[in-house]
Amino acid sequence: MENIHGGDIYQYEKILDFSANINPLGAPDSVKKALTEAIGQIGCYPEMYSESLRKAIGTKYHIEDSQIICGNGAADVIYRYVYAVRPTKIMVTAPCFVEYEAAFCSLWVDHISEKEGIANQLKTEEASHKIAVYPLNHRDFCIKEDILEQIEKEKPGVIFLCNPNNPTGVLIPSLLLEKILQLCSRENIRLFLDECFLDFTGQEEQLTLVGKLNQYPNLFILRAFTKMYAMAGVRLGFGITADTEVIEQMYQAGPPWNVSVLAGASGKAALKEDCFVKETVRYIQKEKEYLYDILDTLKIQYRKSTANYILLKADTDLKERLISEGILIRDCSNYRNLSEGYYRIAVKSHEDNRKLTAALTQILGNK
Numbered sequence: 001m002e003n004i005h006g007g008d009i010y011q012y013e014k015i016l017d018f019s020a021n022i023n024p025l026g027a028p029d030s031v032k033k034a035l036t037e038a039i040g041q042i043g044c045y046p047e048m049y050s051e052s053l054r055k056a057i058g059t060k061y062h063i064e065d066s067q068i069i070c071g072n073g074a075a076d077v078i079y080r081y082v083y084a085v086r087p088t089k090i091m092v093t094a095p096c097f098v099e100y101e102a103a104f105c106s107l108w109v110d111h112i113s114e115k116e117g118i119a120n121q122l123k124t125e126e127a128s129h130k131i132a133v134y135p136l137n138h139r140d141f142c143i144k145e146d147i148l149e150q151i152e153k154e155k156p157g158v159i160f161l162c163n164p165n166n167p168t169g170v171l172i173p174s175l176l177l178e179k180i181l182q183l184c185s186r187e188n189i190r191l192f193l194d195e196c197f198l199d200f201t202g203q204e205e206q207l208t209l210v211g212k213l214n215q216y217p218n219l220f221i222l223r224a225f226t227k228m229y230a231m232a233g234v235r236l237g238f239g240i241t242a243d244t245e246v247i248e249q250m251y252q253a254g255p256p257w258n259v260s261v262l263a264g265a266s267g268k269a270a271l272k273e274d275c276f277v278k279e280t281v282r283y284i285q286k287e288k289e290y291l292y293d294i295l296d297t298l299k300i301q302y303r304k305s306t307a308n309y310i311l312l313k314a315d316t317d318l319k320e321r322l323i324s325e326g327i328l329i330r331d332c333s334n335y336r337n338l339s340e341g342y343y344r345i346a347v348k349s350h351e352d353n354r355k356l357t358a359a360l361t362q363i364l365g366n367k
Contacts (some may be wrong), residue, residue, distance in 0.1 A: 019330040021309040024349040035219025038265035046261045065094040074224040075239035084249035087157030091132040094336035100160040141168040162194040167344040196224040197307040202281040208338040215244045229270040236263040294357040316340045325359040
């Protein structure tokens with residue numbers, strides 16, 4: 001099975017990974033300590049529904065425990081949501097995170113197999129007719145007001161939006177996002193908002209829609225511990241909505257004990273790391289400016305990002321040439337509305353960023 005994400009380092013003997021957007025500062029010491037201490041509990045089943053972790057999340061975000069579901073990473077939450085809501089049509093922007101469509105296609109396979117006995121190989125073709133796409137222009141990759149017209153025309157069951165978007169790092173204008181939310185409420189459309197990278201922007205408190213949850217029960221917000229707290233290998237994400245019936249359906253859409261003892265302990269520790277988040281935001285911003293300067297010097301096209309990654313446009317063989325230098329970047333040609341030559345690079349430590357820019361200079365500097 002093909003890996004359609006970044007972070008696939010295991011096929012290389014030694015590689016510097018710029019393909020996955022993980023905090024270059026690593027996991028906080030408190031998280032490492034919590035993991036170590038939780039080792040003694042691995043002989044016990046975890047809480048079936050992550051009760052203590054949900055309570056900790058509720059305290060931090062001032063929401064009820066019943067409005068929270070925890071999962072084995074953000075992807076687990078996405079799939080559970082789709083299987084719980086079971087939309088017959090969805091809407092996505094392009095490009096955006098590929099798992100929204102993948103989850104819907106997976107649901108569609110189950111649907112057509114149960115209803116009609118159709119072979120699984122037809123799944124992508126069948127599902128693609130049920131996916132409305134809002135293409136982002138390549139000048140700024142920003143959602144515009146005309147999305148409102150498309151929503152009214154398409155009337156999907158669920159709209160998936162990512163703020164800031166992955167892989168572009170572009171934020172949705174706040175006033176427009178509010179209009180989208182209001183329109184979805186009027187038209188009885190569910191809005192799935194992925195805020196997994198919002199904490200990297202330094203504007204999380206101002207931009208998050210968590211405060212709108214009780215006003216808009218159709219709103220579902222996705223969060224993850226993966227990137228900010230460098231816990232990709234632990235697997236921990238969560239979703240929040242005022243529609244507690246959806247939460248119950250999501251827990252029924254997959255097996256119990258989906259959050260391990262280790263993940264639960266590390267998540268509770270991470271929730272207390274406010275200073276670590278602020279330090280990370282400052283560090284990432286400084287390193288982005290360093291990378292922008294080098295990219296400008298090399299005349300590489302790129303988009304300024306509010307997150308911890310940068311989308312760029314370069315030679316179509318850049319990934320392979322960098323692999324020969326011991327560096328892995330994310331090929332974005334498998335995203336909708338992106339062609340060969342689009343790549344995403346993570347913002348890593350200054351030492352690692354210097355290695356990347358040195359390799360880019362060697363490869364592209366003499367053109």
